[in-house]
Amino acid sequence: MTDSAPRRVRVRAPELIGKGGWLNTGGKQYSLADLRGRILVLDFWTFCCVNCLHVLDELRALEQKHRDTLVVIGVHSPKFVHEAEHEAVADAVERYGVEHPVLDDPELATWKQYAVRAWPTLVVVDPEGYVVAQHAGEGHVHAIERLVTELEAEHAAKGTLRRGGGPYVAPQPEPTDLRFPGRAVVLPSGNLLVSDTTRHQLVELAADGETVVRRIGQGSRGSTDSTWVRSRFNEPQGLALLPDGSVVVADTVSHRVRRFDPESGRTTTLAGTGFQWMRGDDTSGPAREVNLSSPWDVAWWEGKVWIAMAGVHQLWTYDPAEGTVRVAAGTANEGLVDGPAAEAWFAQPSGLAATPDRLWVADSETSALRWLDRDGVVHTAVGTGLFDFGHRDGRAGQALLQHPLGVTALADGSVAVSDTYNHALRRYDPATDEVTTLATDLREPSGAVLVGDDIVVVESARHRLTRLRLPAEAAGAGVHRTQCAPTEVAPGRLRLDVTFPAPAGQKLDTRYGPSTRLLVSATPPELLLTGAGAGAGPDLSRTLELNTAVPEGVLHVSAMAASCDDDSSVEYPACHVHRQDWDVPLILTESGADRLPLVQAGLGA
Numbered sequence: 001m002t003d004s005a006p007r008r009v010r011v012r013a014p015e016l017i018g019k020g021g022w023l024n025t026g027g028k029q030y031s032l033a034d035l036r037g038r039i040l041v042l043d044f045w046t047f048c049c050v051n052c053l054h055v056l057d058e059l060r061a062l063e064q065k066h067r068d069t070l071v072v073i074g075v076h077s078p079k080f081v082h083e084a085e086h087e088a089v090a091d092a093v094e095r096y097g098v099e100h101p102v103l104d105d106p107e108l109a110t111w112k113q114y115a116v117r118a119w120p121t122l123v124v125v126d127p128e129g130y131v132v133a134q135h136a137g138e139g140h141v142h143a144i145e146r147l148v149t150e151l152e153a154e155h156a157a158k159g160t161l162r163r164g165g166g167p168y169v170a171p172q173p174e175p176t177d178l179r180f181p182g183r184a185v186v187l188p189s190g191n192l193l194v195s196d197t198t199r200h201q202l203v204e205l206a207a208d209g210e211t212v213v214r215r216i217g218q219g220s221r222g223s224t225d226s227t228w229v230r231s232r233f234n235e236p237q238g239l240a241l242l243p244d245g246s247v248v249v250a251d252t253v254s255h256r257v258r259r260f261d262p263e264s265g266r267t268t269t270l271a272g273t274g275f276q277w278m279r280g281d282d283t284s285g286p287a288r289e290v291n292l293s294s295p296w297d298v299a300w301w302e303g304k305v306w307i308a309m310a311g312v313h314q315l316w317t318y319d320p321a322e323g324t325v326r327v328a329a330g331t332a333n334e335g336l337v338d339g340p341a342a343e344a345w346f347a348q349p350s351g352l353a354a355t356p357d358r359l360w361v362a363d364s365e366t367s368a369l370r371w372l373d374r375d376g377v378v379h380t381a382v383g384t385g386l387f388d389f390g391h392r393d394g395r396a397g398q399a400l401l402q403h404p405l406g407v408t409a410l411a412d413g414s415v416a417v418s419d420t421y422n423h424a425l426r427r428y429d430p431a432t433d434e435v436t437t438l439a440t441d442l443r444e445p446s447g448a449v450l451v452g453d454d455i456v457v458v459e460s461a462r463h464r465l466t467r468l469r470l471p472a473e474a475a476g477a478g479v480h481r482t483q484c485a486p487t488e489v490a491p492g493r494l495r496l497d498v499t500f501p502a503p504a505g506q507k508l509d510t511r512y513g514p515s516t517r518l519l520v521s522a523t524p525p526e527l528l529l530t531g532a533g534a535g536a537g538p539d540l541s542r543t544l545e546l547n548t549a550v551p552e553g554v555l556h557v558s559a560m561a562a563s564c565d566d567d568s569s570v571e572y573p574a575c576h577v578h579r580q581d582w583d584v585p586l587i588l589t590e591s592g593a594d595r596l597p598l599v600q601a602g603l604g605a
Contacts, residue, residue: 010132013040013125014113016073020086020104023093026169030101032129037162038071039151040125041144044116046079047092048365048403048421050294050310050348051138052120054276056096057253058141062148063100068163069152074102077111079119080389080403082421091444091461094171095180095198096235097221101167124148127155127162139278176463177212178203182237183297183406183447184458184465187262188245192449192465194458195236195249202236202249202260209456209465216260216267223254223274228265233258238297238308238352238447248305248318250295257287257295257307257318271318271325276311284326287318292325297406297447299352301359302374308349308361315341315349315361315372329372336366336385344378346370347386351406351447353415360415362404369407369417369428381428382417382435391422391437391533393521393556399435401426406447408455410474416455418445425457427474439468440517440560486585488592491548495595496520496531498540498559518542519558527553527586546588555584557598 015032022029043059045052063072074093078084083092084106093102105111114123114134122140124133124147133147155161181203182195191213192205201217214228222232238250242259248270249258256272271287272295281291293311300306305318306328314330329341330349337345349370351362358371368383382396390400404426406418414429416438425438425445444461457466498518518540522528531544540559558581582598 010130013123013129013131014110016042016075016103017109017113018075018103018105018107019109020076020089020106023090023102023104024098024169024171025101025167028167028169030103030167032125035071035073035167036129037127037160038166039066039069039127039148039155039161041070041072041148042075042114042123042125043072044075044077044111044114044119044121044123046077046083046119047089047096048080048083048348049119050296053096053253054138054294054311055120055122055141056098058138060099062141062145065145066148066152067166069161070148071166072100074098074100075110076102076104076106077108077116077119078106080421082402082423088444088461091180095460097198099168099170124151126151127160174463177210178463178465180460180463181446181458181465182460183239184449184456185239185241185247186449186451187241187247189262192451192456193239193247193260193262194465195239197235197237197252197460200233200235202233202239202247204262205465207451209467216265221253223251223256223258223269225258225268226266228260228267231267233267238295240298240300240305240352242300242305248298248300250298250307252294252296252310255292255294255311257292257298257305270305270320271307277309279332285324287323287325290325292316296348296350297352297362299354299359301354306352306354306359308352310348310350310364313346313348315346315359329376329378334365334386336363336368336370336380336383338370338378338380341372341376341378346378351404351418353407353409355409355413360407360409362407362417364403364405364420367401367403369401369404369415381430381433389421391419391424393426393435393437393519394523394525396428396433396435398525399428406445406458408448408450410450410455410470412474414474416448416474418447418457420444420446420460425455425468427471437519437558438471440519442466486587487596488587488589489546489596490590490592490594491546491588493594494544494546496542496544496555496557497595497597498557499597499599517560519560520544521556523554523556524550526550527555546586548588550588552585552587555582555586555596557582557584559598 089104118136121136180198182197184194190207194203196203204213216228221234224232234254235252237252246261251258257270272292275291277291277293295307296310297308307316312332313334315328317328330346333345334347335345347365350364353360361370367389369381389402392400402421405420408416417426419426424440446460447458527550529545
C-alpha cells in the first residue's frame with residue numbers, strides 16, 4: 001500500500017536553554033526530555049511587541065481546547081535592554097495573563113538554536129521531539145490547530161502521545177489595590193480614575209491617590225456594557241476625560257473604545273466590534289461596525305477622540321457627532337517616517353496628549369516622541385528608528401528614550417514623557433528643543449496626570465501612583481539648579497562625589513533597591529570619555545574619564561534620591577523624591593584637582 005499522506009521533514013528540536021530560568025512552573029526547571037510525549041508549541045516573544053501580545057491572546061483558545069495533549073512554552077527573547085531583566089520578564093508574564101510556562105532567554109541562546117528571525121515566531125515540536133512547523137508573525141493559530149489535531153491522531157496511533165496535566169503552575173496573586181495599572185485621569189469630582197489593567201477593571205481612588213472608592217468591572221476578561229458592578233473589560237489602558245465629564249477608555253484586548261459615565265456608573269461601547277482589525281478590513285465607517293486593533297491610548301483633540309491604534313501602527317479618530325471612526329494618520333507600516341499624515345509611519349503609538357496646536361504621540365517601538373500638527377503633518381521631536389534607544393539628555397536630536405508608553409502635556413507648553421523602560425520621567429521643551437530627566441527610579445512608568453502643581457505618575461510595575469513636584473520651569477516649584485564657578489581639574493580620571501543626606505526626620509527609601517540615582521552629561525559631549533549616563537547605586541559617586549583633547553567644557557550633574565518619613569508609629573509613611581542639578585564649568589589643567597565634591601543644598605547638615 002502506498003502512503004499518500006505528505007511526509008514531514010524531521011529535524012530534531014534543539015534543547016531549551018535560557019539563563020533566566022523558568023517561570024510559571026512552581027520553580028521547576030524543564031528540558032525537552034521532560035516534555036516528551038506532548039505536542040509543544042514554542043512561542044518566541046518579547047513583551048514590548050504588540051504582535052506578540054496578539055499571539056498570546058490567539059493561543060488561549062488553542063491551549064484550552066487541547067489542554068491534555070498540548071503544552072505551550074513561551075520563550076522570552078528580548079529586544080530592549082530592559083527586557084533582558086528577569087524581574088521585568090516575570091512582571092510581563094503576570095501583566096499579560098500568560099498561563100503557560102515561560103523560559104527566560106536573555107542572551108537569545110534558544111532563539112539562535114531555532115534560527116528565529118522575527119517576533120513573534122511559533123515553532124511546533126511533535127511528541128517525539130522533532131520540529132514539524134515554524135511560523136513567523138501573527139494569525140497562524142488556525143493552521144497550527146489543524147496540525148495539532150493531525151499530530152494527536154498520528155501519535156495516538158503510534159503510542160507516542162502522552163496525555164495529562166501540563167507543567168503550568170499558577171503564581172500566587174499579590175494583595176495590592178492596583179495591579180499593573182496603565183493610566184490615570186482626574187475626574188470632575190477631584191477623584192482619580194485608574195485603568196487597573198491586569199485585573200480588567202477601572203478603579204476610582206480618592207484625591208489622595210491611595211484610598212479605593214469603588215471598582216468598576218467584575219475583574220474578569222470580557223467586554224460587557226452594564227453598570228459599574230456588572231460591566232467587564234479586557235486589559236484596559238488609556239483614559240481621557242471628555243467635555244461632558246465622562247471618560248473614554250481604550251479597552252485594549254477587547255479591541256474596543258468604551259465610555260464610562262462616573263455619574264451613572266454605566267459603561268457603553270463607542271467603537272469596535274470586539275474583533276481584531278486585519279488587512280483588508282474597513283478603515284472607516286459606523287464606529288461599532290469597524291474592527292479595531294489594540295487601542296492603547298485615547299485623547300480629546302479638535303472635537304474628536306483620537307486613538308493610538310498600537311496594533312496597526314496608526315492614529316484613528318472617533319467622531320461623536322457622526323458616530324464614525326476612520327484612519328487619521330499612518331500607513332500601517334511600522335517605522336519612523338514623518339510628513340503628511342497619510343504617508344507617515346508609526347511604530348506602536350502608545351501614548352497621546354493634546355495641546356491646542358499639537359497632538360503629542362509616544363511612539364514606543366521607535367523610542368520616539370512625535371507630534372501631529374493642525375495641518376495634518378507628522379513631526380519627530382526625539383527618536384531616530386526602531387533599534388535606537390537609551391537614556392541621554394540634551395539636544396532633542398541626540399537625546400534617547402527607551403520604549404516610552406505615555407506623554408503628558410504640561411502648563412508651560414512642554415511635555416513629560418513616561419520613559420517606561422528607563423524607569424524615568426523625562427521632559428521635552430519645544431522652546432529650547434532640550435530633553436531633561438525629571439525623576440528616575442520609577443518602576444515602568446506608563447502614564448502621568450497633572451494634579452495642581454504636582455504630577456502623579458502611574459508606576460505600573462510598583463502597582464501604585466506616585467506624586468512628584470514639577471520643576472520650577474514647568475510649574476513654579478521643584479528642581480534646584482546650581483550654577484558653579486569655573487573649576488580647575490586635572491585631565492584624565494576625576495572622582496565625582498555628591499553629598500545627598502536625607503532631611504531631618506526622614507530616611508533613604510531602600511525598599512525597592514538603591515534610593516539614589518546620578519545622571520551625568522557634558523557640553524560638549526566629547527569632554528567625557530567614560531562616566532556619562534544614568535545609574536542607580538547605594539551612593540552618589542562616580543569615576544569619570546576626561547578627554548585631554550578638550551581643554552574646557554561644562555559638566556552637567558543631576559542627583560536624585562527617594563526618602564520616607566522616619567516614624568515607626570505610622571503604618572504608611574509619606575515618601576518624597578528630591579533632586580538637584582549642577583552645571584559645573586571645568587578647565588583642564590595639570591595642576592587641577594582629581595576630585596569634584598558637590599553638596600546638595602537644603603536637605604541636611
